[in-house]
Amino acid sequence: MKELRYLNKFLYKYRTKLIIGFFITITARIFALVAPNLVGNSVTLIENYVVSSSIELGELKNKLLLNITLIVGSAIIAGIFTFIMRQMIINVSRYIEFDLKNIIYMKYQSLTYDFYKNNRTGDLMNRISEDVSKVRMYVGPAIMYTINTLTLFVIVISYMISVAPKLTAYVLLPLPLLSFIIYKISKMINIRSKIVQEYLSKLTTFTQESFSGVKIIKTYTVEDSINQSLRVIASDSREKNMSLVKIQSWFFPLMILLIGTSNILVIYIGGMQYMNGEIELGLLAEFIIYVTMLTWPVATVGWVTSIVQQAEASQKRINEFLETQSTDLFDNIKKSDLDGDIIFNNISYTFKETNINALSNISFKVKRGEKIALMGDVGSGKTTILEILAGVYKPNNGKIFINNNDIKNISLSDLRNFIGYVPQSTFLFSDTIENNIKFGKAKALLSEVVLSAKTSCLDEDIKSFKDGYKTLLGERGVNLSGGQKQRLAIARALIKNPKILILDDSLSAVDTETEEMILNNMENTTKNTTFFISTHRVSTSKKCDKIIFLNNGRIESFGTHDELVKEKKSYFSIYSKQTQEKEIN
Known part of the structure; x- marks a missing residue:
């Protein structure tokens, strides 16, 4: 139950509805218990009339009619209160489901890009849908049936003990055995429920990726291979589900067996007491009804236990990322303070997953309103610089300043609003x-x-x-x-x-003529915007104020187009090659 403690704040939030539901449950059970007592009284009246004629037929009819009226009336009232009880408690479960899904979604929005690289979309979708649904069953039906069962047990068993303690003791004899069996089976359900949820996540992830990549699947004609892979995952998932169901299937047969045993004990022990004149026949009939009334609540003990175990497994999966640290920092910098020069000071970055050193000691200064081109081979670090500036990644070493404000002290939402x-x-x-x-x-x-x-x-x-x-x-x-x-x-x-505009190779799919038109249009509309563009085209870099040329995560050259051409390094080679190709074309 440790994982489910997270839900206590929601139960406290809706405590008024739950408390009202609790008292209505007690009221509904009290009215439901009127019927067995009246049935027992009616049987006793009939017995007295048949055996000893101690009551007149007319009086018997009147009393039986009154009892029938009270039985029907109490059943209707109990039904109304039961309906209100469900409206109170089950509705609370829907409110909690709504709150929990919103919290999870908001948490998704605040988590780092690294989190999404390490977690699959299908699994995240499964947690906010299937896992939350399992949790809802705990805060709804499980609580409702638990209150219902406890209330019924306390009221019924208290009354049974008061009128026939010996018979009650025999009736309750199978219950300790039932509790022990539930405890043992519940532990197995908890383990298998977690495995089932994990396999459901795998299945969801696989199908989601298949739908998203259907064009590639069809292009490479690998439908049969994908179908085979799906069959394997679905088959494994089915086996895990069947393993869980086999354990769950023990509950109801055991309940019926134990309740049947209680009925036999009532009939045998109660019959002996009746023949010995210790109890009336009506009380025996009343006890049989009580045992029948306890059948479903006792049966639900197993079902509720199963729900709780599955909910705990699901809540554990939810808690795993709810406890993950979010990205944002909380120092307050006014938005106007972010409009200024940008300085990278000795920035280094290494990817955690691959341990690849993407950037090493990157330093440069960009004045407000300047246009900067980033060039270099694939994997040279262009995208990493832009993503660090956009707040997607945090550098391992070094500092970034925007208008003399350390980026570490800027709220991430404010930073991204400027970009x-x-x-x-x-x-x-x-x-x-x-x-x-x-x-x-x-x-x-x-x-x-x-x-x-x-x-x-x-x-x-x-x-x-x-x-x-x-x-x-x-x-x-x-x-x-x-x-x-x-x-x-x-x-x-x-x-x-935006005050800072970042285009990461975002014109690669357009022709050079259209690219030139776009850049010319942007020249007029973004005069005061600091502009970064990652590109492989010299025709684009020539239009920028400065060019950063990267080689293996380090700055090889930094300056204007003319300055880099004069250096006759890598940039010059690319410039010469593209110029020759343009002349040939």
Whole structure:
């Protein structure tokens, strides 16, 4: 139960509804217990009439009619209170489910990029759906049936002891054995429940990746191989589920056996006492009804135990990342303070997963409003520099200053609000083109959306679509070309009017003519914006104020285009090669 302590704050939050539900449960059980007593009384009346004629037929009819009326009335009242009880307690479970999903989603938003590199999307989806559903069963039905069972046991058994202690002792004889069996089986359920949830995550992850990569799967004609892999995972998952079900299946047969044993004891011991004149026949009938009433609550002990064990396994999986440290820092720097020069001072970064040293002792200064090109071979560290600046990664060593403010002391949300970032891999949402652009500025006017699209040379393409800016995109923008995706992502960044604009090889899918038009448009609309662009094209770097040329995670050259050409290092070689290719073409 240690993992489930996290839910105590939610139970306290909705304590009023739970307390009302608790007292209504007690009231409902009290009314439910009226019937057995009246049935026993009716049987005794009939026995007295048949055996000793101690009551007149007319009086018997009147008393039986009254008893029947009271039985029906108490059943109706008990039913109404039971309905209210469910509305109180089950509704609380839905409120807690809502709160927990929101907390998990907010936690997802605050976790580092490294967290998402180490955890699969399918597993994260499974935790916020399947695992939360398991937890909801604990704070809803499990609590409700536990209260119901405890209330019924206390009231029924107290009454049974008061009227026939010896018979009650025999009736309750199987219960300690039942408790021991539940304890042993519950431990096994807890272990197997966790394994089942883990395999469900694997299955969810595999299917999610298969759907996302269906184009690649079909292109490489590996459908049969993927289907075989799915069959293997599904088969393993089925085996684990069957292993869990086999243990769970012991509960109800054992309940029925033990309850049946109690009934036999009631009939045998009670019959002996009746023949000895110790109890009335009505009391024997009353006890049989009580045992029947206790059947379902006792049976639910196993079911509730199973729910609690599964909920604990699920909550443990949820707690694993709820306890993970979030990214943001809490020092307050005014947003206006971030508009200024940018300094990288001896920055180094090593990837934890591969231990690859991506950057070594990177130092440079960029003045406010300057345009900087980053060049170098694949894996030279261009993207890593831009992602560190955008707050995606934290450097292992060194410091970054923006307008003399150490980036470590800047709230990550404030930093990112100042930045317009277009990564290498463009992600678009399954929404309209307009809303995808407005993702960078939710309250933007349509005129602002159009202006951003014009700047990124996308406006004409959008107008050619039937629904224009209201065109609905498929998953990840599947109905757009690579160049259109990149230009839409650029428009999304531009609409923020960022103080720092980062394009990480974001023009690779457009031709040089379109690229030049976009850069010229941005020249006019982002005059006071500090601009970083990662590129392999000299035609792009020439338009920038400074060029940083990287080689194996280190700065090989830093300066203007003319300065780097005069150095005659790696940049000069690329410049010469691309110039010759342009002349040939």
